[in-house]
Amino acid sequence: xxxxxxxxxxxxxxxxxxxxxxxxxxxxxxxxxxxxxxxxxxxxxxxxxxxxxxxxxxxxxxxxxxxxxxxxxxxxxxxxxxxxxxxxxxxxxxxxxxxxxxxxxxxxxxxxxxxxx
Amino acid sequence: xxxxxxxxxxxxxxxxxxxxxxxxxxxxxxxxxxxxxxxxxxxxxxxxxxxxxxxxxxxxxxxxxxxxxxxxxxxxxxxxxxxxxxxxxxxxxxxxxxxxxxxxxxxxxx
Numbered sequence: 001x002x003x004x005x006x007x008x009x010x011x012x013x014x015x016x017x018x019x020x021x022x023x024x025x026x027x028x029x030x031x032x033x034x035x036x037x038x039x040x041x042x043x044x045x046x047x048x049x050x051x052x053x054x055x056x057x058x059x060x061x062x063x064x065x066x067x068x069x070x071x072x073x074x075x076x077x078x079x080x081x082x083x084x085x086x087x088x089x090x091x092x093x094x095x096x097x098x099x100x101x102x103x104x105x106x107x108x109x110x111x112x113x114x115x116x117x
Numbered sequence: 118x119x120x121x122x123x124x125x126x127x128x129x130x131x132x133x134x135x136x137x138x139x140x141x142x143x144x145x146x147x148x149x150x151x152x153x154x155x156x157x158x159x160x161x162x163x164x165x166x167x168x169x170x171x172x173x174x175x176x177x178x179x180x181x182x183x184x185x186x187x188x189x190x191x192x193x194x195x196x197x198x199x200x201x202x203x204x205x206x207x208x209x210x211x212x213x214x215x216x217x218x219x220x221x222x223x224x225x226x227x
Contacts, residue, residue: 044218044219044221045208050214057213059214095163102168102210104155107162108162
């Protein structure tokens, strides 16, 4: 059974940095791309970052490009999201998501980021 | 990539059917047969209800069905039940491992 467990969220001030982690199990992690999707309070879903299985292809939403970095450690079955220069508008629940085909089969429970002065 | 267009809300009485639309472009919905739909109850993670336009994952009731015509996909829920009340999001593959979501539709069961 696929399991995704996010961690690292919290309350931070604007301009600071934070790293999120997502530990995966139940599938061959190194065979698949991984995604970070966020949801601001009361808002919809937004794909933030994607990393291919070998990290050779990486995509960022325009809203986070240049500030966020996605990475993965296939030996630890973990994907990371390093966030710098955080803004109030980055506040959201951040989900880790996975799919073996062209949709998201499994989601983590999410980790909450609050950005406030 | 702009978000797909969904109605903000729909409603129906128990036992009735409702349809949620998802309008896109030739670069997303119209260009790929990889539209998926997600149900999200408050405080929970999204759950896939439909994938590849019309396919249902194991465990999803056949009251949920999907279709697509041109650049617009649709989710139909028949025999509405109280537990169907949730937010629903469409999603389309757009190439290069990337996806775009719709803005979400709040379904109210009257």
